[in-house]
Amino acid sequence: MQVIPELETGGAEQSTIDVAQAVVRAGGTALVATRGGRMVARLEADGGRLAQMPVQTKNPLVMLGNAARLVALIRQEKVSIVHARSRAPAFSALWAAHATGTPFVATYHGVYKAQSRLKRWYNAVMTRGDLVIANSDYTRDHVLAEHHIDPAKLVTIPRGVDFERFDPAFVTQDRVETLRTAWGIAPDDPRTRILLAGRLTRIKGHLTIVDAARRMAAEGRRDFLILFAGDDQGRTGYAAEVQSAIDEAGLSDAVRIVGHCDDMPAAYLLADVAILPTTVPESFGRAAVEPQAMGRPVIASNHGGVTETVVEGQTGWLTSVEDPEAWAKAMARAIDLGAGKRREMGEMGRRRVRQLYSSDAMCAQTLAAYERVLEARR
Template identity: 75%
Template sequence: MALPPGFTLLQVVPELETGGAEQTTLEVARAVVQAGGRAIVASRGGRMAARLAADGGELVPLEAQSKNPLVILGNARRLAALIRREKVSLVHARSRAPAFSALWAARATGRPFVATYHGVYKAKSGLKRWYNAVMTRGDLVIANSDYTRAHVLAEHHLPAEKVVTIPRGVDLDRFDPEKVAPERVARLREAWGIPPGDPRTKVLLAGRLTRIKGHATIVDAVARLAAEGRRDLLVLFAGDDQGRTEYRQELEAQIAAAALQDTVKIVGHCDDMPAAFLLCDLAILPTTVPESFGRAAVEPQAMGRPVVASAHGGTVETVVDGLTGWLVPPGDAPAWAEALRTAVDAGPARRGEMGRTAMDRARQLYRVDAMCAATLAAYERVLEARA
């Protein structure tokens, strides 16, 4: 898609460490550069900043993760100066705290403001609802799933035309089984201490170590299976604790108390997720709080792996129960034990069939290039409305 001459996009995101919002930020930045525009990201930075630079994007360091009101005001002044200096065409915010700075800067400079609802923000008070509503005060709201869009419309009473659904995309060049060399899988197997030829069904939970991801439910479920004498699966938790050492220690204690040290492993952050999904036989997403989209349910499907996921939020759109995976009540350890038993007993042939169906569906519905094209089209719509 062609962009207006001289188009410069400013995206504002707290950090560039890990996560779906950060990944989408980089993907849209790359699309803008490929379409002939400039892509600036104001952020604290992080491990993903190198990818931004490699794709032609530009990082402007900003303490965008701060919720301190004085820092937010200072950031607004810095962003306004940046917008004027770099002749920014449109401002796109991807998180609430930096959205205040970005919105004020956009209004001060007369630039269009777009925000993406990457999560379903709960509000138990009028103050929190006001805080969340900053994401709706611009020209357009992008929701990352129909589930998120329905929430935004119900919570903020916006006109339907002001909220568009653009599902997150998957980089199908990166998440392509044909492009993952066996050596990459072998390196990961060695790093995670999995013996070659280990006959157990390997189950991967990819996501940061935080309570809402449902790790504890899985440990409980696996303990129930172990009590039945089943030791034919290996569960891998791949993700950072991001400073949540107390939660990690709780998980380690729970695993040890159930004598599951050889069955459930915390393997830490993984930079090669395509290889991780190929190493495993199926992926799980046992979130206890609804995911607004759930990229961790779509990426493994793009790699030909069925998914067992909590039956709420965006995953009911991305996982087809009985066809591309299994949907399970969230937080229900007995139900998760039964689902894991079903998935393991399905065997390689049945899982392979489901994985192929999942791959075809993911490639049809969740291409990153389609997501980027829809986002650029949304920018064009906003610019035309302003003109």
């Protein structure tokens, strides 16, 4: 049983879906305890089962109620292992696991900062089980430095990409054209398309890119179209702030918020370059790996897990964090490189991620981690 706040969108959520499918394929029962979300349909289509409950809450009384619900579910379904993927639900999941004597695993999906002892204690719930999974070496180093746990209790399993989904050969031109029409891009638009895929939240760096685009336009450049594809998840204030910055810079035709996208493989094929201008380090950065799987070079902020997945000058570029001038230069460089050279970089990135970041490999390593924990308990 995996426990995650919700199944809306994101890397942790996608990993949950992938592992659930792998459990089903291996002949097991895959339960996911979650509030719900748009990815539930895919979970159930893959053979997984939804256990809907308000595990996203941080209310202590509701968390206790969740623990009781999970205890009942563990006993009813004879759950053999509990896997938490976020801190708040990890408390309920850990209590339930202890109450039933069930092995507990947690994946450290993010680099959680702690400015106080209380926050460090809160974060450490992810390390109190049988095994901790880090989604990159960057995350692993952080966990060791922050929590001082036994390194033998920690394993690195990078997130994986579903190459049955993210493969240029499997995306029809009709899908790309449907997206082009939906986003209002003319078939004969010659501009280089630059895609930022991610939630509309401040840490994703949209405002840095708007400022960078303003600088490019001030230099007389009109050869780019920047697309922000992502859900605001209720952050309407930030979405309005980004749109206001676009309008004030006179960039309404050059920078567009296109909203949530259900067909990211087609989105990456529609784009020429993908960008990941995060203001805080990504622990892994799936949005830097998936476009490479689709043969697209990536420009990313030079910190966090993306320094492991983007090879400077070969599969993309690493750029200064929150530095609009540096980002303007990086995007201009990618545009000026030309379509042919970008294709060469994209092909190099595609080969590399297929070798290193397979979803099948991630799932196999996760199931092996489960077996390791179960064997140690036996």
